[in-house]
Amino acid sequence: MEKMMAFEPAEFKTRIQNFKDKLIEHNIDIALVNTPENIFYLTGYQSPGYYMYQGLVIPVNGDPLLVPRAAEIPNVMLYSWLNEDNIVSYDDTVDPISVTIKCLKKYLQTNSKLGIEMDSKFLSIKQFKQIGENCHASIVNIQGMIESLRLIKSPTEIKYIKEACHVADKAMGAGLNAIHVGVNEDEVAAVMFEKMVSSGGEYLGMEPFVSSGYRSGNIHAAWGHKEIKKDETILMELAGCRNRYHGAIMRSAYTGSNPSDDVKRATEVCINALNAAINTIRPGVTSGEVDEACRGLIEKAGLYNNFRKRTGYSIGIAFAPDWGEGQIMSLQKDDSGILREGMVFHMPPAIRFPNEYGVGFSHTVLVTSDGCKPLTALDCELKLIDL
Template identity: 30%
Template sequence: MENLNHLRKLMQENFLESVVVVPGPNMAYLTGSEFHLSERPVVLIIEQDNATFILPELESPKISKLDVDSITYDDRDGPEGAFQHFANKNQFKELGIESRTIRHLELNLLKTTRITSQFVDATDIFAQLRMAKSSEEIDCMIKAVKIAENSLESVLDIIKPGVTEKEFASELVIKLFRNGSDSHLPFSPIVASGVNAANPHHFPTDKEFEEGELIIIDWGATCNGYFSDITRTFALGKNIDDELIKAYEVVKQANKSARKVAKVGVEAGIVDEAARSIIEESGLGEYFTHRTGHGLGLEIHEEPYIKPENKFVLGKGMTFTIEPGVYIPNLGGIRIEDDIHLESSESVSLTTLSRELLFL
């Protein structure tokens, strides 16, 4: 329970007597147990000297080997009695919460049973807990990268005129599983061809690939809960619009610049500026519509965020993406995304695929 001890230290430093955790990455990180967010609430209430699960009876085998207290409920009686049972002996002036994850369902049970009347956002505490990755965590992320890269390379020959975005995405997903990804992928792969590539978070459609267009593929794999997140852009045929070819080179240089600047002790906003300034100087700044990167680990988007004017100072062990992009309406788009680890003072790219434009 080393991770739990670390959390308690952070709670002390932030003068917080208790926090509540719901199913998701933080619960998995602290306990090694995974649950679904469902109509049956599961919460773990953590104090300095105690930790208590409130959960459905059917889920109790998952925590049988954990050194925690538990209160269970069944489907007939529902969760209210279990929360009230805990409240009879425990009330807190303040209770730290995961504001991006916890729902009204859990908040209402905690408040109406008078466990607390005051919620405090503990997002920053959980970010501090998980941002610096251990060597074991990095090993998992490297494996997730290898699974993703090997899977894509094995299906690139499928990209031909007439194949649809959805057809290619389905083949890629099958390869990810066959090559060893956990069943829970980081996200459904983005396959965006032609004008669809001007939408950064495009969902694959029945659009067919065509000669003379760029194709953005954004995909990842999972290893023991840890994610990879990679994007490469490909050209189908040689007759690509000159504006897109020039934009590709700009994005490639922006990616390189940000990777070079990313170091321990550098502000996240400085890394963003290293990429953004190159794109803006090229005259394409209006088409770079998102941050340069985001933290990566048990969540596909977590701290630190590589965004404009972010004063957060990057530290040893942190992992994040570098993914500048240009999206030109009615023409197409480019994104080149790498997974970065601050191994020591310098950054190391966990991704190994070429960043040169590959003509298929």
């Protein structure tokens, strides 16, 4: 069997050691990782089947043990650097937490410190309590430790994000070309999906958004069976994915040659705000400063109430329900996080009038040594659709 690992084993083992170094720094003896993105980052294992329990036990003094559903073992062997000695699986009729507890107890000693991701969506309260009641250890929160390692992307990670952005550009371009009066939003979404897959895109962390007319004023409006009509704004956003790494893009269109002054103004404010953020990004600035550059223009235009969100977020590894890494770092008001070379962000300023109209534009950008580089290449303009 030929492996399908996204990275060489040496890179995964370096990530494991970097994580162990953080555990040692905090006097933590063993960690339990449940978040799919973090398990992928440390092992390469991936599957849409993460709706079933999976856990990665990492002792400071010992080899990692993955606790997957037994049916997923072929995927573990295909995508990860782990071997049979690193896998302790469970059948569907077996409680996976009891298996996890056995793995933990193999390394736990009196007064051991056990690190758990306490903000993970993939360890229930019941499961957490079960571990605490059966593992006589001091439990501490390790949320953010692995995420801090994920924030700055390696050259190979950047390569995958660039490929994902290429997929996003292709799919968005196809979607914009599919817009015509009388066409259903579903048809536009279908064209985008076809181009995404044919361009090498993989399953996404979040569905594309296609909204026209009054629906374009509502955030996160996926295609909704609506017919596109004359003199409507269309707001679309999607991501491409390569080896679980995502790159996203947002663009807008108008069915006609003469948008209203309000639509023109909202478009101009969005694009100027995006460009202001791009021009502010460089190593050493804070995420709050980038947000101020974007949000400040929107506030001066008197449109903040039609914005009311962060400027952007880190993007990289993702499984549903999100394509972003906002839990790692967001470009938002008064945030003191420092930007560093190798970080990647998606910035989607949008102006929305709920149930009326909306426009938005974005780029996925890489922080470089002296600024930033957009990785999405599609022209940033309101596309006018000939009638």
